Amino acid sequence: MKKKPDYINDNLWKLLLKLSVPSILGMMVISINGLVDIFYTSYFIGTEAFTGISLLFPLMLIVTSVTVFVAAGSASVLSRAIGSSQNEIQRKIIPNMMALSLIGAAIVTIPGIIFSKEIVSVLGISEELFTYALEYYQIYILGALFSIYGLSANGLIRAEGKIEQAMRFTLISVILNLLLTPIFIGIFNMGVAGAAWSSIAAMFIYSLLTSLYFIRGKATFHTGRFRIKLEYKILKNVLSIGFSAFSMQLSNLFRQFLLFRLVVLYGTLEAMAFFNAAFRLFTFLAIPLLGLYQSMQPVIGINYGANKPHRCLKGVSVYRLAGIVLGIAMIIPVLIFPETIINIMLPNKALNETEIFNVRMIMGILLVIPISSSSIILFQSIGEAKLATLLPVGRQLFLFAPIILLMTKYFGIEGIYYGLALENVLYALVLWTISRKILQRITLLRAGL
Numbered sequence: 001m002k003k004k005p006d007y008i009n010d011n012l013w014k015l016l017l018k019l020s021v022p023s024i025l026g027m028m029v030i031s032i033n034g035l036v037d038i039f040y041t042s043y044f045i046g047t048e049a050f051t052g053i054s055l056l057f058p059l060m061l062i063v064t065s066v067t068v069f070v071a072a073g074s075a076s077v078l079s080r081a082i083g084s085s086q087n088e089i090q091r092k093i094i095p096n097m098m099a100l101s102l103i104g105a106a107i108v109t110i111p112g113i114i115f116s117k118e119i120v121s122v123l124g125i126s127e128e129l130f131t132y133a134l135e136y137y138q139i140y141i142l143g144a145l146f147s148i149y150g151l152s153a154n155g156l157i158r159a160e161g162k163i164e165q166a167m168r169f170t171l172i173s174v175i176l177n178l179l180l181t182p183i184f185i186g187i188f189n190m191g192v193a194g195a196a197w198s199s200i201a202a203m204f205i206y207s208l209l210t211s212l213y214f215i216r217g218k219a220t221f222h223t224g225r226f227r228i229k230l231e232y233k234i235l236k237n238v239l240s241i242g243f244s245a246f247s248m249q250l251s252n253l254f255r256q257f258l259l260f261r262l263v264v265l266y267g268t269l270e271a272m273a274f275f276n277a278a279f280r281l282f283t284f285l286a287i288p289l290l291g292l293y294q295s296m297q298p299v300i301g302i303n304y305g306a307n308k309p310h311r312c313l314k315g316v317s318v319y320r321l322a323g324i325v326l327g328i329a330m331i332i333p334v335l336i337f338p339e340t341i342i343n344i345m346l347p348n349k350a351l352n353e354t355e356i357f358n359v360r361m362i363m364g365i366l367l368v369i370p371i372s373s374s375s376i377i378l379f380q381s382i383g384e385a386k387l388a389t390l391l392p393v394g395r396q397l398f399l400f401a402p403i404i405l406l407m408t409k410y411f412g413i414e415g416i417y418y419g420l421a422l423e424n425v426l427y428a429l430v431l432w433t434i435s436r437k438i439l440q441r442i443t444l445l446r447a448g449l
Contacts, residue, residue, distance in 0.1 A: 004220070005161050007083070007302040012311070012318045019295035020322070022164040024288045035345075037136075037195040038179050038280060041343055044185045045132075047273050049192055050345070052132030054276035055125050055264070058256040059137060063144050064106040065249035070097060071152040073242025075159035077234055077381055078300045081219055082160065083305030091224030092231035094214060096238060099230045105145035112141035122257075124264050136192045143200030150207035157213065160221050161298055171208045177202035213379035240385040248376065248392035253328050255396050259416065262404065266413040275416070277345040278359045285330045285366055292323055293373045300381035309443045316378055316439060323370025331363040358417040367422060375431035382442065391431065399423050 005018055042050035074097045081089040106274045112119065120134045150173075157166040177198055184194030207363045213219070215226050263275050303311045334341055338359045351359070379388035403423045407415030 003013060007161070007299055008306055008308065008311075012299070012315055012373065015299060016295070016318055016322055017162055019161065019299070020292045022150065022167045023443045024291040024295075024326075025167055028288050028291065032174060032178075032284075034182050035280060035284060036174075037192075037199060038345060040181045040185055041132075041195055043191055043347070044182070044193060047346070048128055049132045051269065051273045051276055052125065052129035053136050053192060053195070055123055055260055055272070055280075056120070056133050056137055057127065058123070058253060058260055059119060060140070061249060061253045061256055062108055063147055065246055065253055066108055066144075066405035067148045067151050068249050069242040069246035070148060071242075071391065072245030072380060073238035073240070074100075074152060075155045075297060076241040076301060076383070077237050078156055078159045078221065078382070079301035080305040080383070082298075083302035087222045089234055090222040092234050093221075094153075094223055095225070095227050095229040096234060097151065097156065098228045098232040100146065100238070100242075101149035101152055102228065105148050107279075111142055112137075112144070116141065124261060125204045126269075132192050136196050137379075139193050139196035139346045140199065143196075143203055146200065146203035150203050151208055151215070153207070153210035157210065157219070159298055159301075160219060160293055163295060165213070165218075169213070172209065173202045173206035176205055224235055237383075240439075241380055241383065241388075242428060244385045244388035247421045251393045251396040253398050258401060259404065259420075262408050262416060263413065266408060266416075271413050273346060274310040274342075274349070274351075274355055275413070277342050277349075278362055280345060281334070281341065281359070282365070284361050285334070285363065286369060288330065289323055289326060289366065289369050289373060292326060292375045293319065293370075296374065296377050297381050300378055301331075304382045304400070304442075309439075312382070313443060316374055316435070320370045320374050323374065324367060327366040327370060330368050334363045335360055354414065358414070361421050363419055365424045368424050371428040372424070372431045375435040378435055378438070382438075384438065387434070387438070395423075395427050395430075399426055 005015055010018075038054060039049060041053055059288065074093055078090065078093045081087075081093070116138045117134060120130065120137050123132060123133070142234065154166050154169060157163075157169075180198035180201055181195050183393060184190045184198050185192075188194060190197065211226075213222055217223070263272055267275060296315065299315050299319075300312050303315065337358050339349070343349055376388055376392070378384075379391075400419075400423050403426075404416065404419035407419035407422075409415070411418060
């Protein structure tokens with residue numbers, strides 16, 4: 001029988017490897033899933049369809065924001081309840097998560113169906129791209145419930161430490177999407193709508209598998225009855241942490257909306273296509289780092305709940321170093337073969353010197369993500385909801401917006417690349433300083449000094 005990870009006593013490096021490898025693989029699978037629609041539309045339909053769907057990214061972040069609101073709050077409360085052996089709290093997690101998923105899905109789906117044209121038109125894209133974007137969005141929004149519930153339920157599996165199991169469900173969903181998308185687009189001639197329908201079908205299966213996992217009693221924590229109910233005893237705590245994650249995503253929505261509006265404003269069709277390809281590549285490579293830090297959440301949360309402040313401090317250092325090493329490993333191929341990799345999304349695209357420099361500069365941001373991501377996960381894991389809320393919001397208002405607007409004013413679309421690099425470095429420095437003080441404080445408080 002495989003030994004379960006001991007979050008309190010196991011060596012942190014061994015624990016990181018045991019938890020992060022399946023978590024990173026799982027997130028890479030999710031990342032590949034996110035590229036499936038883009039890849040197939042580029043090859044089967046064309047650059048216009050690729051660009052039109054890519055420009056929907058800010059709108060897709062609305063569903064992502066609701067998902068992390070439910071998932072992050074539920075996972076944080078669960079990991080701390082496991083660490084402090086609060087069985088009653090554990091039993092309330094799933095019913096509360098299901099109720100919040102339904103409410104969140106209704107909030108984004110109903111307006112999305114009724115006002116789809118108005119919502120997509122906010123992006124300000126040209127008529128030739130608008131047709132593709134609208135067709136995809138009108139189908140995509142119908143599957144919001146499966147995305148919100150499926151990812152939130154899977155997050156609970158990760159929070160209990162069974163990351164390999166969570167990855168298996170994700171892998172099945174992605175394989176299904178990989179198989180269905182070319183069939184719907186290429187064989188059934190459904191166009192971009194086929195890509196959207198295949199994603200919905202895959203997320204439905206994903207949600208079904210996670211539900212069966214809990215119903216059959218496979219979880220290691222006390223799940224209670226599998227039902228839909230708002231549990232007011234834990235609701236405030238879930239909402240508090242969830243709101244911090246939601247605020248981070250909501251501020252990211254503002255960020256992406258402004259970013260993509262500037263791309264449309266300053267870029268030609270060719271420049272927009274290149275930016276979307278570079279941005280998708282960056283997102284693809286950043287997601288494994290996020291997978292690494294998802295595995296950090298139960299380590300910090302459980303040790304904090306068990307009154308192990310020094311282990312929390314060491315855990316943050318270990319995860320940061322691992323993230324930097326992983327980031328270096330991922331950007332090396334892009335630095336050496338930028339054109340070959342971009343051609344995966346934009347076939348036969350010849351990059352000029354400026355484009356090669358820009359894609360390399362964007363990839364360099366991966367080296368500072370470990371500092372910022374680990375800090376936010378730390379704040380969420382120890383219940384610092386206000387801090388985890390205010391910092392992401394302040395980032396967009398006081399760092400990103402002024403820098404990106406100033407850079408594009410003087411450098412045009414090239415300023416987007418310069419602004420992104422500068423803003424990420426400054427944000428990482430701010431979070432490193434604050435997280436250092438927080439770790440020093442909790443060490444002293446828990447030691448009774």
